[in-house]
Amino acid sequence: MNANNKKFGLGRGLEALLGDEDINLDLDSETADVSNLVENTVFKSEKNKVKITEIVPCSFQPRTEFDREALESLAQSIKEKGVLQPLLVRKKNDKYEIIAGERRWRAAQLAGLDEVPVIVKDLNDSETLEIALIENLQRENLSAIEEAEGLNRLMSEYAYTQEVIGKVIGKSRSYIANTLRLLGLPEEIKQLVKENKLSAGHARALIGCENAVELANKIVKEGLSVRETEALAADAKGINVKNIMPKQPKPVDRDLEKIMADLEEKLKLKVKINAGKKGKGSITLHYNTPAELSSLLDILEQR
Structure with a gap:
């Protein structure tokens, strides 16, 4: 897919890639969901x-x-219900x-299946890469670094803009820009994020620190919070912490x-936890688009 196709909407380009004439899409929409497109393909092929x-x-x-734990959970579901959506x-x-569907394939192996349902498409390498990237970015719980690498490939190899990707x-756009900034970190830190030893919030705080790797190891070893990491990074950059931290913060x-x-x-969402008395409290999840809410519901349904 070239850059000229982007301005007419992702729906047309992906529909052309998957090649099913009987798939009904809103061709005026720039937010056509490739996961829905794949699901439609499944039931019409x-x-x-x-x-x-x-x-x-x-x-x-x-x-x-x-x-591994998520795969085993999916494998148990497959044992009970089978693979409901073909690869x-x-x-x-x-x-x-x-x-699309590598998690299902891996889980099916754990479930002891000999064969799985598939939809076979005639796609070249370029088309395969584009669909695989978008499908994963929409549906999978990638690490922040894997997500950044996928976003970067869409921009560098397919001329996607941050606005279109969003x-x-x-x-x-700010989420995408902040995610892409993580690619400038040293490889050692990016690996810690991939291994879930550092969160994206921790990693972002280390951007611009000369001794970022040393600080990252300290954060992992001492189990520092994101707020503590920001203060540590600010100190390393020679920034007056009092100017960036709220006055008299709560413990x-x-x-x-x-x-x-x-x-x-x-969850890829902003989360706020308010701790009350006697062990009670509340959790607030903030989403910006219907797609983020839909993604949250998908995650909850898998549990």
């Missing part, structure tokens, strides 16, 4: 079953880490390469800070 051993992972998969694949030599995946509950950071990382 003939389903085939392929042996798991004949399927290989996508070489363009942006995800490098798969949560999207393409023929590659004597195998089938996954375009509409496609339901994120604000920080490190456990709550960590829980909020973990929730924000997993």
Whole structure:
């Protein structure tokens, strides 16, 4: 897909890539959801079953880490209900390469299945990369670094703008800009984020620090909160912490800070926890678009 196609809306381009004439999309919409498009394709195309051993992972998969616990949970669901949504694949030599659905494929193996339902599409490398990236950015719980790498590939290889990407995946331009900034961090820190040892909030605070790797290791070792990390980074940059921190802040509950950071990382939403008396409290989730709310519901339904 070239840059000229973008201004006419992502829906047309992705519909052309998947090649189903009977898929109904709002062609005036720039926010056509590739996951919905894949699901529509599933129910309007003939389903085939392929042996798991004949399927290989996508070489363009942006995800490098798969949560074992989440896979086992999905595997249990597959044992009970089967694979409800076929994998999207393409023929590659004597195998089938996954375009969308690698988590289902991995979970199906854990569930002991011999074969899984698939939809076979005739796509070239360029088309496969584009669909795989967008599908993952919309549906998968990627780490902040994996997400940034995927966003960067869409911009550098397909001339997507931050505004268009934001509409496609339901994120604000500021969110995308802040996520892309993480790519400027040292490789050691990016790996810590991929391994969920550092949150995106921790990592962003370290941008611009000369001794960022040393600080990152200190944060991991001491279990510092994002707020404490910001103060540590400000000190390293020679910034007067009093000018950036609120006056007379309330005592920080490190456990709550960590829980909020973990929730924000997993849900991709701003989370606020208000601790009350006698162990009671409330959790507030902030979303900016219907797509973010839909993504949250998908995550909750998987639990």
